Amino acid sequence: MNLWRLPNITIAPEVVIPGTWITNTLLCTWITIICLAVILFFGMRRQDLVPRGMQNALEWVVEFLQNLVESVAGKEKGKKFFPLVFTFFIFIVLANLLDVIPGVDTIGTIHSEKAGAAITGPFLFGDASNQIIPWIRPATTDLNLTLAMALVSVVVTQIMGFSMLGFGEQISKYLNFRAIKEKGAMGFVDLLVGLLEIISEIGRLISFSFRLFGNIFAGSVLLAVFAYLLPVVANIVFIPFEIFVAVIQGFVFAFLTLLFMQVGTTSHAAHHDEGEHGIHHEYEGSAAAH
Template sequence: MNLWKLPNISIAPDIIIPGTWITNTLLCTWISIIILLVVFYFGIRRQDLVPSGLQNAIEWVVEFLQNLIEGVAGKEKGKKFFPLVATFFIFILFCNLLDIIPGIDTIGTIDVTSKSVGAVHGPLLWGAASNQLIPWLRPATTDLNLTLAMALVSVVATQIVSFSMLGFKDQISKYLNFKAIKEKGGMGFVDFLVGILEIISEFGRLISFSFRLFGNVFAGSVLLAVFAYLLPVVADIVFIPFELFVAVIQAFVFAFLTLLFMQVGTTSHSHSDENVHEAVHEYEENAATAH
């Protein structure tokens, strides 16, 4: 008989309080929010002129994100994009980092509905019952509901900002460009089809945003769980630093892609055409002067 079995892998989160809608990923989401509130409360409550410790770390992260956002979008747009982009990065990072804390995915209750579970003695599970654990805590970003909700917020917020900055007419022309058909004829129909593809890409962005974050974090969580059973010490030495790297990268990718889409979404097509014409005109003037 095997001493233990590999952990049971479930894509859907488990309900930890029977008769309610509270799942292990939802509980972990609440814990992530509470930790964030506590960290920022103790980090910014004093606001010393010469920061140190936690305040210094928070100011460094905020300054890094601010410089990054303003470097891509400029100061004016950067001020508008900063709250959402920075919130995405910090929240996703904290959710991802919980995956490496001991007890996550490993402490919970036994699935008593399983036929393979008999009498259990002691705090450890052995034999047939070893893979029937329902963990109390599971990283929030391993729940597709959360990643899809954040992707929806990202796409909708991008559209709201784009409509507010460009105006309804200019923004809607990116997707329904009837003017191009009227002015360019057959060639304008190509521009119209490009606009339809832009609408499809908005829905595709929801899928890519949500599944990219969910897939990477969920795969890492499964990897840690499996190797913790196979090679406990090796898993801690090799895969935990790797998971730290993945946690930061995935938070950065989600936030940075949101920033890029917001920047592209608030750039007018007509302004781009004007900039091209101005650049061509300037080049012709410089060439004529040289001759």
């Protein structure tokens, strides 16, 4: 009999309550939402003029992200972009941080069908210890969740574009038939660029979802394996690194969403006019110098 075996790594989430659709990642998503609600409640209930404790930490995060959003998009657009950017950041960071809590991804029930008839040892120990179904698994290790957040990011960006630029200007980014009428044969180049923009939107869904999923899933596997091999070393070395990765991945997802919303709500005609305006001024400056 083996004392323990390395855990069986599965990409797909597993059902933790038989007969239901509740998976370990969905359960962790609910836990993340509850924790987030508790943190926001205790951080905002007093609202002292001189903040301290949880209120001080939350205000620092809000001010940091608000300044970042306004520096990229300006105050007017920043007010519209900030709620989504802040929500993505704080939710992803908290969901990622749950991975470093002891027992997450390592404690659960034995999958009796895969383990066979002889099941020895509870949870972490015995011949069947590699057939554990974790009760809780980090929410962002579920591709369904990361793909859903990527879809929200892309869809909201498009809605913002139609709202701020108008239907005609926004749709011309992707189907620029007007360029064929104005430029003739050269207009087909603009039409092709627009079609490539459609492909890039689909590529954004893939890159957004797989970047976050891949980084957090790999870190989760790393912690789970080393929790069995070298528990003390894992705590000292990998947990601080995973905390760093958790924050960075939340920031990257939120910041890229901000950048895409800024680009998606900027008129192509404005870029063209600014370019011509800059060239005109450069020409006038050169002529004056001569």
